[in-house]
Amino acid sequence: MKIKDVEERTGLSRSNVRFYEKEKLIEPSRNESNGYRDYSENDVENIKKIAYLRTLGISIEDIRSIISGKVTLQETLEKQNEVLKSQITDLNKAKLMCEKMLDEESISYEKLQVEQYVTELQDYWKDNQTVFKLDSVSFLYIWGSMLTWITITVLCLIIGALSYSKLPVEIPVQWSKGVATSLVNKNWIFICPVSCIIIRYLLKPFIYAKLQMNNYYG
Structure with missing residues (x-):
């Protein structure tokens, strides 16, 4: 089908x-x-x-x-069940903290005193290292910096320019069992990297927002 x-x-x-x-x-x-x-x-x-x-x-x-066949479904489910239990515990703790803060007569960012809710601050940071790791590397890991993308694009264009005259009019982009099944004009070696960086720039805020909403499932 x-x-x-x-x-x-x-x-x-x-x-x-x-x-x-x-x-x-x-x-x-x-x-x-x-x-x-x-x-x-x-x-x-x-x-x-x-x-x-x-x-x-x-x-x-x-x-x-x-x-x-490296692992069984049962083994994976047992492992995932423990992961979910841990996540539920962490979420319940966060929920209790939110409820505690909401019990205040007036809560605002300006008046927020973290020590009022966390007695051992250093231990609290250590217990939440996963959050800070995501804050520091997730966006770079998913997208990379704009400078990185521009550098890669420029390198692709330079390599394309150097190899352009030696390429056939049509180049393969898809293979099946050693046989080219899809061809495109060789000008795509310039169009593709430029298109990628434009699309990345335009869609970055939307996709990032979507990933932030669904990062629970990773």
């Missing part, structure tokens, strides 16, 4: 399905006559299983280990 059929059968978007393929969690066969992916019933079932496990907060890497 085609990817459109998979979307209808699973209720998931094409981008989800493609992502699972990219991560090698599913490997649909190719139709020899046209080179298109041909999804099986087994692929559909696996896609649903993968998506369901993701809703439980199980990482792509752990799902890959389950599929490859």
Whole structure:
């Protein structure tokens, strides 16, 4: 079946399905006559299983280990259950702190005294190191700085300019079993890096906001 059929059968978007393929969690066969992916019933079932496990907060890497047989589903669920228990404990603590602060007659940022709610400040910071690690590296990890992106783009353009004359008119961008299945004009070696940095700049605030809303599942 085609990817459109998979979307209808699973209720998931094409981008989800493609992502699972990219991560090698599913490997649909190719139709020899046209080179298109041909999804099986087994692929559909696996896609649903993968998506369901993701809703439980199980990482792509752990799902890959389950599929490859390195660990069992039961072992992974037991581990994830402990992780969720810890997260629930932390969330309950945060909830209690919020309730305690709301019990004040008047609470404001200007009047907030942290020591009023936390007796051992250094220990409190240590207990919440995960939050600070995310604050310090998550955005850089996900997107990188603008300077980094510009540097990479400039390098790509320089390499493209140096190799342009030696390239064929059309270059392969997709392969299947050692055979090129998709070609584009060689001008794309310039268009692609420039497009990426423009899209990154325009979409960064929206995607970052979305990731912040859903970082619980990582």
